[in-house]
Amino acid sequence: MSTHAAQPVAVRTHGVDMFFGDGETKVNALKQADFEANRGELIMLVGPSGCGKTTLLSVIAGTLTPQTGTVEVFGQRLDGLSQEELTTFRRKHLGFVFQSFNLIPTLSVLENVMVPLLIQGASHDVAVAKARAMLEKVGLKGREYGQPNALSGGQQQRVAIARALVHEPSLLICDEPTSALDKDTGAQIMQMVRDLSRSPERCVVVVTHDHRIFRFADRIAEMEDGRIRRVVEDASLLDTNHL
Amino acid sequence: MYRLALNMLFGDRAKLAMLLCGLAFSALLMAQQTSVFFGIMSWTYTPVYNIRAPIWVSDPMVEQANDAKPMRDTDLYRVRSVDGVAWAAPLHTSFLQARMQDGNFKLITMVGIDADTFAGAPAVLSQGHIEDLRLPNTVIVDEWGAQLMGRVTKGADGKEVVIPLKVGDTFEVNDLEARIVGICKVRRAFTGGPFVYTTYDRTKQYTLGARRTLSFMLVEPQAGVDPVKLCARIEADTGLKAWTSDTVIWSWSDRSLARNTFWWFWKNTGIPFSFGTAVALGLFVGIAVSGQTFYSFVLENLKYFAAIKAMGAGMGVIARMLLVQAFTAGLLGFGLGVGMAQAIGRAMIEKGMPPFIMFPQIFWATLALVLGISLVSAIIGIIKVSRVDAATVFRG
Numbered sequence: 001m002s003t004h005a006a007q008p009v010a011v012r013t014h015g016v017d018m019f020f021g022d023g024e025t026k027v028n029a030l031k032q033a034d035f036e037a038n039r040g041e042l043i044m045l046v047g048p049s050g051c052g053k054t055t056l057l058s059v060i061a062g063t064l065t066p067q068t069g070t071v072e073v074f075g076q077r078l079d080g081l082s083q084e085e086l087t088t089f090r091r092k093h094l095g096f097v098f099q100s101f102n103l104i105p106t107l108s109v110l111e112n113v114m115v116p117l118l119i120q121g122a123s124h125d126v127a128v129a130k131a132r133a134m135l136e137k138v139g140l141k142g143r144e145y146g147q148p149n150a151l152s153g154g155q156q157q158r159v160a161i162a163r164a165l166v167h168e169p170s171l172l173i174c175d176e177p178t179s180a181l182d183k184d185t186g187a188q189i190m191q192m193v194r195d196l197s198r199s200p201e202r203c204v205v206v207v208t209h210d211h212r213i214f215r216f217a218d219r220i221a222e223m224e225d226g227r228i229r230r231v232v233e234d235a236s237l238l239d240t241n242h243l
Numbered sequence: 244m245y246r247l248a249l250n251m252l253f254g255d256r257a258k259l260a261m262l263l264c265g266l267a268f269s270a271l272l273m274a275q276q277t278s279v280f281f282g283i284m285s286w287t288y289t290p291v292y293n294i295r296a297p298i299w300v301s302d303p304m305v306e307q308a309n310d311a312k313p314m315r316d317t318d319l320y321r322v323r324s325v326d327g328v329a330w331a332a333p334l335h336t337s338f339l340q341a342r343m344q345d346g347n348f349k350l351i352t353m354v355g356i357d358a359d360t361f362a363g364a365p366a367v368l369s370q371g372h373i374e375d376l377r378l379p380n381t382v383i384v385d386e387w388g389a390q391l392m393g394r395v396t397k398g399a400d401g402k403e404v405v406i407p408l409k410v411g412d413t414f415e416v417n418d419l420e421a422r423i424v425g426i427c428k429v430r431r432a433f434t435g436g437p438f439v440y441t442t443y444d445r446t447k448q449y450t451l452g453a454r455r456t457l458s459f460m461l462v463e464p465q466a467g468v469d470p471v472k473l474c475a476r477i478e479a480d481t482g483l484k485a486w487t488s489d490t491v492i493w494s495w496s497d498r499s500l501a502r503n504t505f506w507w508f509w510k511n512t513g514i515p516f517s518f519g520t521a522v523a524l525g526l527f528v529g530i531a532v533s534g535q536t537f538y539s540f541v542l543e544n545l546k547y548f549a550a551i552k553a554m555g556a557g558m559g560v561i562a563r564m565l566l567v568q569a570f571t572a573g574l575l576g577f578g579l580g581v582g583m584a585q586a587i588g589r590a591m592i593e594k595g596m597p598p599f600i601m602f603p604q605i606f607w608a609t610l611a612l613v614l615g616i617s618l619v620s621a622i623i624g625i626i627k628v629s630r631v632d633a634a635t636v637f638r639g
Contacts, residue, residue, distance in 0.1 A: 054637045063553055063634035084557065090633075091555025098636055102550040104247075106254020111247055118244045119556045175637045207637075 010203035011037040016069030029055040031226035042204040047223035062086040095164035099176035103148035110144035116167040134162040154185035174206040190216040248564035266576020269529025275584035280518035282598025286433040288501035296461035307504035313455030327468040332362035334459040335446040342415040350436040355446030371425025383425035388437020537620035553633040573617030
């Protein structure tokens, strides 16, 4: 599972089909989906509900295995990996920001951020030090020992970002990161994602419905009916009415 | 991750309290009922426990220590003549009615001991002297009997007060006076009747001249003679039954009178079944409550476990987290339950009943069962989490 820095492409899917269910209830969620994201890029996946954004994101994240097609992330083919190998890949190379934060309410803010490091096998002391440093970066110094539920939505998403980046993943996956936030907080969060993840060795893929944050994207891939319809650099070229 | 797993467990205090209640109640029920069971069963071989003679000899048809089948007095001489016997003393036991001074009757267990050697006499007297038993019409009563047979009167506050029997008090057995010359400390009998000690010869008076009063013979082997081998020799030479007096009920020795008594009651009474039912109930309640609560804990945390899976934690790590949580709750529940069982047991012992004996085996067996409940709960949780697709974290 090596990465090849010489390749500019960070994520590539080619001819990906994804089906759910059988018989009459069979749903073709992805239809020959081709997608590319480059290193150092923040790319957004947009499109109407049910167009396959989340499914494509899951395929890229290695939590779903497509029936056909190839998936390559930082030079590593995912479509041929076993579940165990996919788990190891996610552990080493992926960071996640979820729509509903998914912060464990019974753990402190610091402990939530430590989770990816501990999964990687870091010692408790190392995990504490790195998690503290990351929380400081996202502006939550002094809130380490509070409970996530005591924080505002924006603060919780900042904790989630700290958790996603604390183990320095190559690929940051963000699923509707601003859907639970107001406009200003959403903008702050996206600015933070952009600032913290800007690196030639990193790629950020954001699934969103929120057109207010399109301006933070380097490119925007518009999906429709299980396919990438088009990729644009200028958000004004999109018809946001049907997104 | 294990520290975080514990913090997840302790962070949800309501669930933890529910889980601990289920496990503690289960441990309490299993440990307390088993300890009371063994306490009650230990009363069955009280005669052997109270009278520490190396060898007991009985009629060959006797099956247990409370089952006295009188022998001829001449059997005593036959036993004394067996090679290897240092001495042999007669022992009488019978259930009689004692008539108190207020006219009330109480069931007693009369024990007749050899007046010359006092073999079989109680080891500890809290009042009086054993030698006074040689005086006419005298008896020694145990502390429980002194209380049970005491005089009931009204105190200054109008409440009933029992004034225990003391040295000098009298009662009647078969119209013959029994004067108390001592109060002794002995373990209580299964039958509930107090022990009243007198001399072997005097029991003939109290039992209205019964033809045969020799219930058991207490035998001391000569120095260097193995009691088990001597038992076999006594049986071969006399045709009587000889028993050893060890009270280890777990032993494999079929010569132990205590062990045979214990297992006789096990096989011939409904006591093990009724207590076994309570213990099984504790186990099922534990599995049901703890399993359900732990499952509910897992369900509530399912999306977090899914997120942890998505972040790259293998099922091995998550399974170990769940096991740590379940076993920690199990150990805490066990500690609470067994602690409560001990506290209840001690409080009951102070009140005299029911008996409570927590063998180390009960402690370890309860621990094993509670951890078994925890394991079942953890496995249910592990199966649930293993079926959760990591991709669900992207579905809101």
